[in-house]
Amino acid sequence: MTYRINRTRLWESIEHSATIGASKNGGLDRVSLTDSDRQVRDWLKRECSDAGCIVTTDDMGNMFARRRGCDSNRSPIVVGSHLDSQPSGGRYDGVLGVLAALEVIRTLNAFHVNTRHPIEIVNWTNEEGTRFPPTMFGSAVFSGARSKHDAYEVKDQYGNTFLHELERIGYRGPEVCGDHPIAGYCEVHIEQGPILEENHFQIGVVTGIQGMRWYNIAIEGIAGHAGTTPMHLRRDAMVGAANVIERFRQLSIEYDPSAVVTAGSIAVSPGSRNVIADRATVTLDVRHPNRNSLDDLERAFEYEIEQIQNKFGLEIRLDRILASDPVEFDPRCVDAVRTAARSEGVSHLDLMSGATHDAANIAPIAPTAMIFVPCAGGVSHNEMESITPDDACAGTQILLRTIFQYDEILS
Amino acid sequence: MTYRINRTRLWESIEHSATIGASKNGGLDRVSLTDSDRQVRDWLKRECSDAGCIVTTDDMGNMFARRRGCDSNRSPIVVGSHLDSQPSGGRYDGVLGVLAALEVIRTLNAFHVNTRHPIEIVNWTNEEGTRFPPTMFGSAVFSGARSKHDAYEVKDQYGNTFLHELERIGYRGPEVCGDHPIAGYCEVHIEQGPILEENHFQIGVVTGIQGMRWYNIAIEGIAGHAGTTPMHLRRDAMVGAANVIERFRQLSIEYDPSAVVTAGSIAVSPGSRNVIADRATVTLDVRHPNRNSLDDLERAFEYEIEQIQNKFGLEIRLDRILASDPVEFDPRCVDAVRTAARSEGVSHLDLMSGATHDAANIAPIAPTAMIFVPCAGGVSHNEMESITPDDACAGTQILLRTIFQYDEILS
Numbered sequence: 001m002t003y004r005i006n007r008t009r010l011w012e013s014i015e016h017s018a019t020i021g022a023s024k025n026g027g028l029d030r031v032s033l034t035d036s037d038r039q040v041r042d043w044l045k046r047e048c049s050d051a052g053c054i055v056t057t058d059d060m061g062n063m064f065a066r067r068r069g070c071d072s073n074r075s076p077i078v079v080g081s082h083l084d085s086q087p088s089g090g091r092y093d094g095v096l097g098v099l100a101a102l103e104v105i106r107t108l109n110a111f112h113v114n115t116r117h118p119i120e121i122v123n124w125t126n127e128e129g130t131r132f133p134p135t136m137f138g139s140a141v142f143s144g145a146r147s148k149h150d151a152y153e154v155k156d157q158y159g160n161t162f163l164h165e166l167e168r169i170g171y172r173g174p175e176v177c178g179d180h181p182i183a184g185y186c187e188v189h190i191e192q193g194p195i196l197e198e199n200h201f202q203i204g205v206v207t208g209i210q211g212m213r214w215y216n217i218a219i220e221g222i223a224g225h226a227g228t229t230p231m232h233l234r235r236d237a238m239v240g241a242a243n244v245i246e247r248f249r250q251l252s253i254e255y256d257p258s259a260v261v262t263a264g265s266i267a268v269s270p271g272s273r274n275v276i277a278d279r280a281t282v283t284l285d286v287r288h289p290n291r292n293s294l295d296d297l298e299r300a301f302e303y304e305i306e307q308i309q310n311k312f313g314l315e316i317r318l319d320r321i322l323a324s325d326p327v328e329f330d331p332r333c334v335d336a337v338r339t340a341a342r343s344e345g346v347s348h349l350d351l352m353s354g355a356t357h358d359a360a361n362i363a364p365i366a367p368t369a370m371i372f373v374p375c376a377g378g379v380s381h382n383e384m385e386s387i388t389p390d391d392a393c394a395g396t397q398i399l400l401r402t403i404f405q406y407d408e409i410l411s
Numbered sequence: 412m413t414y415r416i417n418r419t420r421l422w423e424s425i426e427h428s429a430t431i432g433a434s435k436n437g438g439l440d441r442v443s444l445t446d447s448d449r450q451v452r453d454w455l456k457r458e459c460s461d462a463g464c465i466v467t468t469d470d471m472g473n474m475f476a477r478r479r480g481c482d483s484n485r486s487p488i489v490v491g492s493h494l495d496s497q498p499s500g501g502r503y504d505g506v507l508g509v510l511a512a513l514e515v516i517r518t519l520n521a522f523h524v525n526t527r528h529p530i531e532i533v534n535w536t537n538e539e540g541t542r543f544p545p546t547m548f549g550s551a552v553f554s555g556a557r558s559k560h561d562a563y564e565v566k567d568q569y570g571n572t573f574l575h576e577l578e579r580i581g582y583r584g585p586e587v588c589g590d591h592p593i594a595g596y597c598e599v600h601i602e603q604g605p606i607l608e609e610n611h612f613q614i615g616v617v618t619g620i621q622g623m624r625w626y627n628i629a630i631e632g633i634a635g636h637a638g639t640t641p642m643h644l645r646r647d648a649m650v651g652a653a654n655v656i657e658r659f660r661q662l663s664i665e666y667d668p669s670a671v672v673t674a675g676s677i678a679v680s681p682g683s684r685n686v687i688a689d690r691a692t693v694t695l696d697v698r699h700p701n702r703n704s705l706d707d708l709e710r711a712f713e714y715e716i717e718q719i720q721n722k723f724g725l726e727i728r729l730d731r732i733l734a735s736d737p738v739e740f741d742p743r744c745v746d747a748v749r750t751a752a753r754s755e756g757v758s759h760l761d762l763m764s765g766a767t768h769d770a771a772n773i774a775p776i777a778p779t780a781m782i783f784v785p786c787a788g789g790v791s792h793n794e795m796e797s798i799t800p801d802d803a804c805a806g807t808q809i810l811l812r813t814i815f816q817y818d819e820i821l822s
Contacts, residue, residue, distance in 0.1 A: 264681075
């Protein structure tokens with residue numbers, strides 16, 4: 001027989017979550033360790049307890065809600081995501097993953113299904129990182145990628161530390177963060193990109209997470225009067241920036257369709273209407289599923305910068321300020337998701353995640369996979385973020401099936 | 412015989428001016444209608460009185476210092492510029508023109524030379540316009556290009572009006588601004604550009620002032636996640652801005668060597684490192700000596716914008732926010748400068764001014780010319796602004812000769 005998750009119940013819990021820290025325009029303002037974060041945590045705790053789970057919290061505020069397995073020696077299969085949001089974020093980013101996990105537990109309860117492994121819902125602390133940067137604090141400390149001490153000391157813009165705020169909302173738990181073996185991890189998440197929608201697939205089978213590099217590009221020219229400096233005598237930093245941005249775009253397109261290159265912000269000095277710019281700083285975000293390709297692109301950028309320097313008489317520096325290597329998920333787990341989707345008869349596409357997720361932190365310490373659900377227009381980190389109940393339901397149903405697979409294949 | 416101006420005296424007065432409102436790095440912070448503006452005005456008044464001039468001030472604060480002519484029916488030949496500076500401006504911009512005029516008067520005194528016309532030094536109020544925008548208030552009201560009432564009401568960033576501050580420093584004079592016929596006008600000024608230096612000329616014979624147009628370019632795209640939006644699905648406003656900036660540069664170079672096009676400032680929204688920009692605003696400054704050419708360029712920009720819109724799926728708007736037509740100086744006056752330079756045996760080049768000056772306001776109401784002196788690297792509006800005593804001296808000597816010519820040819 002096939003167990004079916006309860007579509008109405010799932011959607012109602014998502015709608016309820018959206019009332020906690022609701023923002024003006026139908027989104028969420030539920031930034032980590034604020035009062036509304038506490039409220040949604042309190043609500044999750046009640047719902048999980050009501051579903052018969054034992055809820056524990058670690059000293060990073062990560063919350064686990066355990067449904068017993070038949071074999072009490074086994075580590076749990078952990079499913080979830082995060083309930084915090086961007087300051088004007090959407091209702092589904094992270095939320096769907098936690099509440100799909102809750103729906104899975106409720107379905108197991110409804111059908112009195114026993115699993116070998118315990119099943120646990122997780123709500124990771126401070127995934128968004130807008131208040132306490134960078135992103136994915138809770139899972140990073142959990143996996144050992146980041147020191148707890150350093151995380152505790154990070155301050156928000158008003159000078160309050162992460163630790164202070166964690167204690168203030170009452171979610172510094174007794175369990176030592178990371179002292180919590182897990183058998184496997186699966187995360188449902190909205191795609192936050194347009195690929196599924198554009199190509200008419202209902203489910204993304206996530207094979208891993210792209211590598212990412214962040215750069216600052218500093219361009220130095222010479223200031224001059226806009227009216228009196230002939231074009232051929234200029235060393236215009238703004239023109240340098242324009243050429244860098246457009247050429248890097250072309251390079252990424254020439255490279256392969258998996259490369260994405262974004263110049264998201266620029267600062268120009270002196271920034272005056274009638275003065276030739278002497279300095280421009282451009283930020284660059286480069287992603288690719290393959291590490292060697294990131295190296296290739298970096299070399300191509302360096303070469304291009306030399307051309308632009310020479311052509312326009314500028315000094316240009318490319319500083320890499322962050323590099324995260326691509327993550328490949330566990331092939332057995334990815335295959336479990338793929339098989340689940342196939343069994344459900346749902347159209348599905350293998351893809352790499354362009355955005356990063358808590359799963360990137362967990363993958364090195366436990367067999368991991370992710371399930372993507374399309375979001376309208378690929379829009380995310382935005383109050384307009386939108387998904388359909390159909391897709392949410394399909395993602396959750398596939399999560400349920402995936403867990404049964406995990407329960408069989410993982411030790 | 413040839414009367415020679417006194418190089419030491421000229422340079423000393425320039426050095427003295429630089430002590431009033433001196434900025435940290437050797438430049439000037441002598442913004443209009445501040446206490447240091449009052450101080451330099453008081454000093455000028457004393458020096459002019461000591462030189463036997465009668466000093467009057469009009470109700471815009473423009474100061475005139477008259478040396479009597481033989482024919483009391485004649486209107487004065489007016490020479491000068493402005494003593495106010497940018498907040499971190501140079502020592503010579505404007506200052507040289509006023510103090511060259513003072514040196515001419517002193518030289519006439521020293522050699523007991525009589526002229527037919529009275530000779531007047533002028534110090535125009537608020538040429539820079541940084542505190543009370545836009546530029547060239549004093550000469551604009553004088554010539555009727557701007558209403559005095561409107562000028563009076565302009566506020567600085569702290570809410571003080573121009574009139575309030577003019578009265579505060581005690582320089583709202585009794586004379587009605589503009590009620591002051593003038594026979595001819597000549598202004599010595601630093602070039603504020605690199606042409607003379609690059610081409611090894613000591614003096615610029617300024618034939619007029621370029622036309623100028625200011626535009627705002629608004630580019631609308633669609634925001635998206637930097638990691639998840641494939642390149643071919645993007646509508647990236649930053650990429651649109653980069654293409655506009657670089658293509659407009661190319662268009663101006665293809666057009667003719669007199670065209671100059673500058674994108675001096677840019678604002679991008681949301682301006683986040685990992686978000687594709689949905690909006691960019693670029694400012695554009697376009698100058699050319701010829702009005703029709705400005706029209707040509709504007710049409711070329713409009714056409715190019717259409718191409719870029721279509722290529723990148725963006726909405727782009729070009730708004731012209733200011734247009735000033737080219738000014739041609741009086742051919743007799745320009746010839747007087749050219750003849751003076753030739754007689755002095757000084758290398759000289761005819762050129763259009765790229766920057767605008769008080770002379771642009773006076774040209775429509777009186778025969779006008781300008782004399783340019785090179786400045787190092789073309790750098791101006793900058794504490795690093797620098798000229799040589801040799802060049803300052805040559806410019807002033809040519810001003811003296813030009814005034815003799817004016818005195819003969821003007822009625």
